Amino acid sequence: MKSAVALLVLLLCLCRTWAPTESRGVTENDITQLGDSKGGQIKRTEVESEVQGIEATHDQTSRQTNIWTELKELRDMAVEHRVELRNSKSKMEKLEQENTAQAAELSAIGARLTASEIENAVLEGRVSASEMEVEDLKRKNADRPKVAFSVGLTDAGQVGPFNTDITLKFSKVFTNIGQAYNPTTGIFTAPVRGVYYLRFTAWEERTLFWVGANLYHNDKRMTWNSDSNDDVGRVKMSNALALELQEGDVVYMLLPSGHGIWDDTYNRTTFSGFLVFPL
Ligand SMILES: *[C@@H]1O[C@H](CO)[C@@H](O)[C@H](O)[C@H]1NC(C)=O
Numbered sequence: 149m150k151s152a153v154a155l156l157v158l159l160l161c162l163c164r165t166w167a168p169t170e171s172r173g174v175t176e177n178d179i180t181q182l183g184d185s186k187g188g189q190i191k192r193t194e195v196e197s198e199v200q201g202i203e204a205t206h207d208q209t210s211r212q213t214n215i216w217t218e219l220k221e222l223r224d225m226a227v228e229h230r231v232e233l234r235n236s237k238s239k240m241e242k243l244e245q246e247n248t249a250q251a252a253e254l255s256a257i258g259a260r261l262t263a264s265e266i267e268n269a270v271l272e273g274r275v276s277a278s279e280m281e282v283e284d285l286k287r288k289n290a291d292r293p294k295v296a297f298s299v300g301l302t303d304a305g306q307v308g309p310f311n312t313d314i315t316l317k318f319s320k321v322f323t324n325i326g327q328a329y330n331p332t333t334g335i336f337t338a339p340v341r342g343v344y345y346l347r348f349t350a351w352e353e354r355t356l357f358w359v360g361a362n363l364y365h366n367d368k369r370m371t372w373n374s375d376s377n378d379d380v381g382r383v384k385m386s387n388a389l390a391l392e393l394q395e396g397d398v399v400y401m402l403l404p405s406g407h408g409i410w411d412d413t414y415n416r417t418t419f420s421g422f423l424v425f426p427l
Pocket of ligand 1: 322
């Protein structure tokens with residue numbers, strides 16, 4: 149646009165410079181012709197000068213036409229430039245709008261990213277907390293006391309009756325995880341505070357004998373079990389309890405005085421217990 153305007157101004161200047169030169173040329177010529185005119189020569193000179201004048205006018209007209217054409221072209225160019233400029237401007241505006249939209253999108257993405265980063269951090273925290281919990285549980289599970297025993301009374305057959313109560317020494321050890329049962333004394337000692345499941349089966353095959361086996365917690369009898377084998381058949385009895393024991397509490401079976409009990413290689417009389425869960 150600027151270059152077009154500059155060109156226009158230059159052309160206008162040139163036009164002004166040319167015009168007076170031409171007119172002056174004609175005027176001088178006329179004067180010269182008039183000054184030199186004498187008699188018959190005057191007419192020829194006049195005609196020549198007229199022809200020259202016409203030619204000059206023609207020249208001038210064609211120059212002006214050229215200038216006008218050029219000016220028109222320049223104007224057209226200027227218009228074209230203006231249109232182009234307007235187009236570029238609208239293109240630029242469109243680009244700016246697109247830019248703004250993209251910036252907004254970017255910032256939205258950024259916000260979303262930040263949110264998911266926070267979420268991620270929270271999840272990571274949770275996962276690491278869970279992992280710690282799992283490790284803690286594993287450790288606790290590993291540290292958890294494992295207690296279970298199953299024992300049989302004897303292979304010797306008859307036991308009792310005696311004049312006093314005696315602790316039954318179950319000497320055949322089937323299972324004794326944690327070594328909480330002592331086969332020498334017949335006493336189970338709770339290694340930790342917890343709930344323990346305890347059960348027994350007692351057998352007698354001698355007729356005319358009372359069979360008995362009572363479960364004790366420390367010095368407290370928990371069950372009284374007695375039956376009389378007054379028939380030809382065998383008698384057997386069983387009982388079970390879930391007991392809350394403190395660490396160091398003891399559980400054992402007592403054979404009451406005047407009662408008998410029987411066991412042999414068939415493992416008929418057994419005593420079992422295990423820790424259900426610590427407290
Ligand atoms: C009694 O227990 C012992 C030791 O576990 C076993 O070898 C035996 O077979 C058992 N007796 C019977 C009759 O099952």
